[in-house]
Amino acid sequence: MKDSASQPPVVIQRADYRPPAWLVPDIALDFLLDLSATQVTATLDVERNPAGDGGPLRLNGDGLVAQSVAVDGEPHSAWRMEGDDLVVDLPGEAHQVTIETTIDPTANTQLSGLYASGGLLCTQCEAEGFRRITFFPDRPDVLSRYTVTLTADKAAFPVLLSNGNPMDSGEEEDGTHWAIWHDPWPKPSYLFALVAGDLVATRGTFTTMSGREVELAIWVRAGDETRTGHAMRALIASMAWDEKVYGREYDLDLFNIVAVSDFNAGAMENKGLNIFNTRYILADPETATDGDYDGVEGVVAHEYFHNWSGNRVTCRDWFQLSLKEGFTVLRDQQFSADMGSAPVKRIEDVRVLRSAQFPEDSGPLAHPIRPNSYQEISNFYTATVYNKGAEVIRMMTVLAGSERFRAGTDLYFERHDGEAATCEDFVKAIEDGAGLDLAQFRRWYEQAGTPQVDVAMTHDAASGSVTLAFKQTVPPTPGQPVKQPMVIPLRTALFDRASGAHGGEHLIVLNEAAQTFTFDGFAQAPVLSLNRGFSAPVAINAPQSVDDLVFLAAHDDDAFARYEAMQQLVVQHLVAAVEDRLDDAARAAGRAAIAGALGAILADPALDDLMRGELVMLPGEAYLAEQLNPVDPARVHAEREALKAWLGTELGDAWRALHDRCSAVPYGLDAAARGARKLKTQALVYLAAADPAQTALRAKAQYDAADNMTDRQGALMVLCGLDGPQREAALADFHARFADNRLVIDKWFSLQAGSLHPKALDHVRALAQHPDFTLTNPNRVRALYMAFAANPQAFHAADGAGYALIADLILALDPINGNVAARFVAPLGRWRRIEPQRAALMRAALERIAAAPRLSRDVREQVSKSLE
Ligand code: ARG
Ligand code: ZN
Numbered sequence: 069m070k071d072s073a074s075q076p077p078v079v080i081q082r083a084d085y086r087p088p089a090w091l092v093p094d095i096a097l098d099f100l101l102d103l104s105a106t107q108v109t110a111t112l113d114v115e116r117n118p119a120g121d122g123g124p125l126r127l128n129g130d131g132l133v134a135q136s137v138a139v140d141g142e143p144h145s146a147w148r149m150e151g152d153d154l155v156v157d158l159p160g161e162a163h164q165v166t167i168e169t170t171i172d173p174t175a176n177t178q179l180s181g182l183y184a185s186g187g188l189l190c191t192q193c194e195a196e197g198f199r200r201i202t203f204f205p206d207r208p209d210v211l212s213r214y215t216v217t218l219t220a221d222k223a224a225f226p227v228l229l230s231n232g233n234p235m236d237s238g239e240e241e242d243g244t245h246w247a248i249w250h251d252p253w254p255k256p257s258y259l260f261a262l263v264a265g266d267l268v269a270t271r272g273t274f275t276t277m278s279g280r281e282v283e284l285a286i287w288v289r290a291g292d293e294t295r296t297g298h299a300m301r302a303l304i305a306s307m308a309w310d311e312k313v314y315g316r317e318y319d320l321d322l323f324n325i326v327a328v329s330d331f332n333a334g335a336m337e338n339k340g341l342n343i344f345n346t347r348y349i350l351a352d353p354e355t356a357t358d359g360d361y362d363g364v365e366g367v368v369a370h371e372y373f374h375n376w377s378g379n380r381v382t383c384r385d386w387f388q389l390s391l392k393e394g395f396t397v398l399r400d401q402q403f404s405a406d407m408g409s410a411p412v413k414r415i416e417d418v419r420v421l422r423s424a425q426f427p428e429d430s431g432p433l434a435h436p437i438r439p440n441s442y443q444e445i446s447n448f449y450t451a452t453v454y455n456k457g458a459e460v461i462r463m464m465t466v467l468a469g470s471e472r473f474r475a476g477t478d479l480y481f482e483r484h485d486g487e488a489a490t491c492e493d494f495v496k497a498i499e500d501g502a503g504l505d506l507a508q509f510r511r512w513y514e515q516a517g518t519p520q521v522d523v524a525m526t527h528d529a530a531s532g533s534v535t536l537a538f539k540q541t542v543p544p545t546p547g548q549p550v551k552q553p554m555v556i557p558l559r560t561a562l563f564d565r566a567s568g569a570h571g572g573e574h575l576i577v578l579n580e581a582a583q584t585f586t587f588d589g590f591a592q593a594p595v596l597s598l599n600r601g602f603s604a605p606v607a608i609n610a611p612q613s614v615d616d617l618v619f620l621a622a623h624d625d626d627a628f629a630r631y632e633a634m635q636q637l638v639v640q641h642l643v644a645a646v647e648d649r650l651d652d653a654a655r656a657a658g659r660a661a662i663a664g665a666l667g668a669i670l671a672d673p674a675l676d677d678l679m680r681g682e683l684v685m686l687p688g689e690a691y692l693a694e695q696l697n698p699v700d701p702a703r704v705h706a707e708r709e710a711l712k713a714w715l716g717t718e719l720g721d722a723w724r725a726l727h728d729r730c731s732a733v734p735y736g737l738d739a740a741a742r743g744a745r746k747l748k749t750q751a752l753v754y755l756a757a758a759d760p761a762q763t764a765l766r767a768k769a770q771y772d773a774a775d776n777m778t779d780r781q782g783a784l785m786v787l788c789g790l791d792g793p794q795r796e797a798a799l800a801d802f803h804a805r806f807a808d809n810r811l812v813i814d815k816w817f818s819l820q821a822g823s824l825h826p827k828a829l830d831h832v833r834a835l836a837q838h839p840d841f842t843l844t845n846p847n848r849v850r851a852l853y854m855a856f857a858a859n860p861q862a863f864h865a866a867d868g869a870g871y872a873l874i875a876d877l878i879l880a881l882d883p884i885n886g887n888v889a890a891r892f893v894a895p896l897g898r899w900r901r902i903e904p905q906r907a908a909l910m911r912a913a914l915e916r917i918a919a920a921p922r923l924s925r926d927v928r929e930q931v932s933k934s935l936e
Pocket of ligand 2: 374
């Protein structure tokens, strides 16, 4: 708790970057580990930075007290505290500075720095957690070689891990033991890690492309080691993939992963010692869904890929966060696409972008992928920096092609290995290595907001020419009222209606506010397939006829475009319905067209079930809400549910047949079995909307027969939205069956909080009092309240009770964990785009938070920006 309402917030500006006055080439860290009083002795070899301003040595701290300060081995008193920082005036060029601090890991409920998690000690230092351990220039452009000595009670902490390689270890007669670790690779403090505790390892090996043997270990609590196989396979596959696709080889003899239950984020790429949230390591068929398996694979890969994109080349300052995160998300997306179905992966990634990033870009927290200012950097680990950041680099791959893009990344790694680099360094390397001109493209790093592209097609039958007229606008965002045109690469195809084929794809690259492109040789007006593969992260407004969308949904040879046509067909219909633009005849015609397209997809023998599962999914309410301003969330919900129920009835036989067919497929991790499981639950979703009573029986049968979590969770999800004995029986069984598995109990909370049940809000209130609920475990908090905040019907209750519930949560959680509390502000911050009555209630909830006497910097920033 650093801020009180009376102090004006400190705003850090990107333009204010200055190189550090002192560098720290080497650091020795000595830990006497204890759950409530850990002693830390840090010995820093400091050198004046020739590029610095000649100022004093500034060592950041956060709530630390220096017990002693020595310079060159002598006690030193010429230092002062400036706020939380320790500042030492030092003459000359080089010194050794030794500082002692004592910290209480058990009191560290923010889970930043060194903290206790169920008897274990572990760290999370990104972005600014290291300063909660010891005084240090805690900024990513200070790179040091670390030597770490860990001493602890051997019975309580039998395993002692840190970055790099183990150098030495031993035991003392007093029951303590010690281990020395050395990491030869200079790294910023945010990549430091230690773990001490009672853990067991699953081991593996990997032989790198130059023939080095790397030892792999995944450390978990005893009993969990049966659930590490998928993570280990993913790790080995990632190591091989990064060699093959990016030419990147691992650079230590050891790679450790530790899974912990209490973790703010998904995982952390600490050099040679990744620390993970258990939810992205542990998986077996009984307890993890297919989605969970994908999550494990993707996050294991993401953290491994950071070894190059993040660790070997790190960020100069935190404004450059997308340098490592955007690039690494792109790399993990490419990896997962190669491991499974590439088109399905692309659709999933776009769905995440549209449901999480588009709303961010159109709201009060909008920021460019390279922000210009922040109050609390933890608030910038966003869908914009991560997912839009990945899309921006993906566009470079579209412009350059994969070979030239690879030449660009090779040059980037070669130029900047061992450095703290900037986004500009990355763009320049791609420009030089791939031979692209990215001058105007750089606006993607500068301008926030989702570009809106309007397109109109005209056809001249006499000349056979087709003209596409484009207009692009980038909407105003906070601090950026006026925008410049972007470079927007659109993969495009023009389909011949008669043959159902097209004569090859075109890459249309927009770079002006208005542009036209003409194509010849079309006796008939073609069907336009635009932004294929979602080649640019923009919103397209191309008023297309229902016939054209039905045509594309059935015939487009680009899988994403096919999905997109199906989505658009539904979006156009639902938006018109919500805006009251449909008379009975238009409503019936719209529904019939959707049912026709959906029926064709259900019957198409050429489709695999995984892809079919994407095509039958209705657009989500968050994405639908983006099409309406202001939006009445209740109307969106009601219209979408009504359509779902109608489709459930109209195609009832087909859904039942599908459910029967898929239920007969035995469990397996192959695409066919996964596809069957995905469709099985989707069929239930439509049937439940049409016929709740009969579907409760069908869902309960799926639940009872389930030999895997995908089927079990899918059935329980559907049952949670219904009333009746099957719901209660399944919930009770699920809790009893998995009472000792925290990750599965998280699902039990989420499914109820996210359910379609009209009393979901009451259920959440009751669940918050359940003995298994706690505010101190971020997974549990997210399981209950994120699921709730993403449940439009419950969160947007007309009387504002949902908003009050989230405001209460934020106020209760903030003193415990401000980082996680701040994540819940965004749902309330969308008030400006919501209909006036709810908007006023959302605003009131934000104002109540803002009026609290003490708020973390994290929550303060998000709330004040949301009210501006
Ligand atoms: N670098 C980590 C990752 O993307 C995430 C760190 C999260 N830190 C935070 N302050 N939210 O893999
Ligand atoms: Zn990352």
